[in-house]
Amino acid sequence: MSSVSTAKTAPPQFDVEAVRRDFPTLSQQVNGKPLVYLDNGASSQRPEAVLLAMDRYYREMHSNVHRGAHTLGDRATNAFESAREKVQKFLNAPSSRQIIWTRGATEAINLVANGLTEKLKPGDEILLSQMEHHANIVPWQILAERTGAKVVPIGVTPEGELDRESFHCLLGERTRILAFNHVSNALGTINPVADMVAKAKAQGVITLIDGAQAVPHFQVDVQALDCDFYVFSAHKMFGPTGIGILYGKADLLEAMPPWQGGGEMIERVSFAGTTYNTLPYKFEAGTPAVAEAVGLGAAIDYLASLDRGAMEAAENALLRRANDLVASVPGMTVVGTAANKVPVMSFTIEGLHPSDIGTLLDQQGIAVRTGHHCAMPLMEFYEIPGTARASFAFYNTLEEVEQLFTALRKIQSRFA
Ligand SMILES: Cc1ncc(COP(=O)(O)O)c(C=O)c1O
Incomplete structure (x- = not known):
């Protein structure tokens, strides 16, 4: 009885490591570090099948x-x-x-x-x-x-x-x-x-x-x-x-x-x-x-070929983990906190220009997008020149979210 109810409520499993093996671009080093690709909103990577x-x-x-x-x-x-x-x-x-x-x-x-x-x-x-x-x-x-x-x-x-x-x-x-x-x-x-x-x-x-x-x-x-x-x-x-x-x-x-x-x-x-x-x-x-x-x-x-429900649950988990870690970076503000979101985190850090955040993250192998994101009227509304944006895909891992925030804390403590 209990095992039946566990099966019903257990989150669907998504084998992210298996999925990552389908994407050749992801297994490379950038600037001497394993690539953490968080610029999927600009363009995602392609699986071997494509x-x-x-x-x-x-x-x-x-x-x-x-x-x-x-x-x-x-x-x-x-x-x-x-x-x-x-x-x-x-x-x-x-x-x-x-x-x-x-x-x-x-x-x-x-x-x-x-x-x-x-x-x-x-x-x-x-x-x-x-x-x-x-x-x-x-x-x-x-x-x-x-x-x-x-x-x-x-x-x-x-x-x-x-x-x-x-x-x-x-x-x-x-x-x-x-x-x-x-x-x-x-x-x-x-x-x-x-x-x-x-x-x-x-x-x-x-x-x-x-x-x-x-x-x-x-x-x-x-x-x-x-x-x-x-x-x-x-x-x-x-x-x-x-x-x-x-x-x-x-x-x-x-x-x-x-x-x-x-x-x-x-x-x-x-x-x-x-x-x-x-x-x-x-x-x-x-x-x-x-x-x-x-x-x-x-x-x-x-x-x-993927379990779309499990994939969405995995993506939501990435966003949840990122949200949980925001408070660990002094001066970090998330821009866009809608109740219903895909795993995208746009943010600013007090004392740092978004483009500097992007460059410093890249030195650590982490790819994000910075700037107005081709949405200038929205930036005008928020009265900011731009943001840094981490946009996740189903092939990103919770460890990569951690790596992003470790890097942000390092950048903030050194440069902000
Ligand atoms: C919401 C949205 N609409 C339209 C576009 C334009 O797409 P493309 O440059 O592939 O035509 C983009 C690209 O970033 C986008 O994010």
Whole structure:
């Protein structure tokens, strides 16, 4: 009886040492010290499975896709389209037609902002949040300049949560678009996407969710969220650089004009006029990043091979340990203490510039990001130039958290 109840309540086990062996980059020395890689929010590392899938693609099946009347062309096309289906399942999208390859989250947001030009008129409002990455601010500012619409920021609480009151006040008759991140890159806050999307939809507002920092940490279901668009980059979720995803509702994608012209995106070209290809190809001009798509598919397979519940529990344990150790570093302040967070710790230390913290940590083999994290309006809100940010992934260990804090104590006592 007791063993049954223990089994039910015991936290799921996650073999972090086994997982680390899958990531060749992690087992190296940097500046004479074992690498402690805590810059996963900027870009994560890739498992061997991704490297092998891309290598195999180039060795055995590379050709251009959708064109060659030959075996290699078929192999490349099959690998490319099967990767698209993996992304569809990964996001639980209704159809692979709704999965558009882009160069990354940034390009996906630009594509949507460009495609929605006709939906806006002067005086309309685009609602963003104050905790957006510049990638989810600037494309909307460009759209606003082009159409006479206005970008309006939703406020943030001192803890780094979206201010619900500000959101409710600002979501109004003029709002046409609501765009915000699922997870803040600078703070780690997980935003209440489904709830906010439901409120926006009740007013006929188009919604875009920037999932760049969400997909590396937890499973996402775009149908459950009911957002109109969802974007992410492969390189933050253990896949290659240079490729990302735009998911969109089919009716909106159908109604949007093409974004770039060229091969692949056409049905028929003549000097009398051109007709466009169907989804998703309408938005995919030119030769795509085939090996990168294959690599992203392999990253999805890799994530699917892990126990996601155990992985999330392990990540939460990293954040808990880091939170417990903050008090051991005099003058350390955590920026962003939301109740619902992924394992990201942004911080300042009195008397030390964030970039000096980064350099001194690097000397001890510890990689963190410092600066404004492409979230200048958020730094303005906190009235700081920037922070140092430790962003953890499932392959980080509790010992690495300890090492970070040992190093911070050393730095603080010597230099602050
Ligand atoms: C929340 C968020 N959105 C968008 C981006 C942009 O991603 P990319 O540079 O891969 O297009 C980032 C990158 O840091 C991010 O953290």
